[in-house]
Structures are given as structure tokens and as C-alpha cells.
Amino acid sequence: MSSSKAVDLTQSKQSDLRTLLIAMVIVPTVIVIIRAWSRALLPVSPTSKIPTKFWWDDWTAFAAAAINIAVCGIGLRMVDLGLGLHIQAVSPDNVEKFLKVLWIVYYIFDTGTAVGKASALFFYARIFSVSNSRFKYALWLVHAMNVAWLLAILLSVTFMCSPIQKAWETSLPGTCLNTGLLWTGSGVTSLIIDVIILIMPLPMLWKLQLKTIRRIQISGVFICGYLVVVVSIGRVVTIIQAGDELELDPTCEIYLTITPP
Numbered sequence: 001m002s003s004s005k006a007v008d009l010t011q012s013k014q015s016d017l018r019t020l021l022i023a024m025v026i027v028p029t030v031i032v033i034i035r036a037w038s039r040a041l042l043p044v045s046p047t048s049k050i051p052t053k054f055w056w057d058d059w060t061a062f063a064a065a066a067i068n069i070a071v072c073g074i075g076l077r078m079v080d081l082g083l084g085l086h087i088q089a090v091s092p093d094n095v096e097k098f099l100k101v102l103w104i105v106y107y108i109f110d111t112g113t114a115v116g117k118a119s120a121l122f123f124y125a126r127i128f129s130v131s132n133s134r135f136k137y138a139l140w141l142v143h144a145m146n147v148a149w150l151l152a153i154l155l156s157v158t159f160m161c162s163p164i165q166k167a168w169e170t171s172l173p174g175t176c177l178n179t180g181l182l183w184t185g186s187g188v189t190s191l192i193i194d195v196i197i198l199i200m201p202l203p204m205l206w207k208l209q210l211k212t213i214r215r216i217q218i219s220g221v222f223i224c225g226y227l228v229v230v231v232s233i234g235r236v237v238t239i240i241q242a243g244d245e246l247e248l249d250p251t252c253e254i255y256l257t258i259t260p261p
Helices: 014-041 056-081 092-127 133-158 179-199 202-207 212-224 228-242
Strands: none
Touching: 014 056, 056 092, 092 133, 092 179, 133 179, 179 228
């Protein structure tokens, strides 16, 4: 396993990755804490169909935040094992340890991604009347798509190599799926679900009895609040651009697939 292009073995992204991973712990955690604090302070609306302050949208948001912290913590360990360096600059022992940790972190990362999407869907169920049967069915359909996506990617990760151990013991005889194609497929399908989640409440917003300018403002809030779609697009593009280097130089390029969206 080596890159086909000439590389500068002194090149390192480790400092930038450590900074990014620490920031990706602090920023989302602060946002979730503020969310919990504001939820605790606000009274339950007497007209709300949800009788409690904290509901599934909150619990899944907290779970996603916890998973994000775990992923970033493991990411820092991966930096110690060589993440951010070209594979030729990493010892064979650390490469094997790195690939094993990477195989594990994919499960955690993808689960966190799906839990985050579920939180957005539960949030829609909270703020919009689920008595609207079409919207209610749409929510359950997207929930099903989200679960199906997670199961598909977890199965793909599990059986990406035959035998399974070849995912980290590259010297073993056997075969593996093309890493670039696998993560491109995962990223594109995840992006499609993100876009669906983004646009699905807009028809409901426009049915509210509000002035047009107010509808536009609220729609803008939803769109701005879901800038993760833009990040997801950038992530897919960079994965495609990396191409075979994801497989040939994983310690240097694989961060593109595990950096929190």
C-alpha cells in the first residue's frame, strides 16, 4: 500500500488536524449546552402536543454530541498513530494500528451522522403538527431512509474486505472494495438525505398563516441552520478528488471521510 505519486515525506497536516478536532469538540458541545439551557428555561406551551420540555429531538441531539466527542477523541489518537502524515512516513506497526482504529471509528462516525439526521426529523415532528398525515408519513419515510442508509454503510464497512481482518492487516491474502468508491457512495447518499431533510418543511412553512416576508425569514432560518448540506457537498467533492489516494495513502487522505460534517 503506497501512493503512486511523488510525495514530500516531511509534509504534515497533524497540527491542523489537532486544531480542527479540538474545535469540533468545543463548538458543537457549546451549541448543545446552550440548546439544553434554553430548553430548560422555556416553559412548555399549553397548546403543545408534547407535554415535556425535553423530547426525542433533544435526546438524539445530546447523543449525537456525545458521539461527536468520541469520534474527535479517537481522531486525536489517530493523529498520534500517523493521521496527517504520508503513509511512507509511518511505521508499519502504527499503520496496522491506525487502520484497525479507522475501521472501528467508521461505525461510530456513521452512527453519529444518522443520529444527527434523526434529531432534525424529530425536531420537525415537534414544531409541526403531526396531525398532517402526509407530513407525518414523510417524516417516517425519511426516518426509514436514514436507518437504511446506516445499515447499508455499516454492512459495507464490515464486509469491505474478505477476510474482514484484511481491512487492517493488509499483508493478508484476500480482496477489498475500492475505498474511494465506497466513501463516495456513502457521501452522496448521505447528502441526498440531507437535502430531503432540508427542503421537506418548506411547504409546511408556507402554509402557516403569516405575512409573506415572515415566511421568507423563517424559511431562511431553516436553510441557514442546515449549512451542513454545504459542508457535505464539499466533503463529497474532496473525496472524489482524492480518488485512489484514499486507498494508497490513507494516513494522509482518509481524514476527508471522518472529519465531522
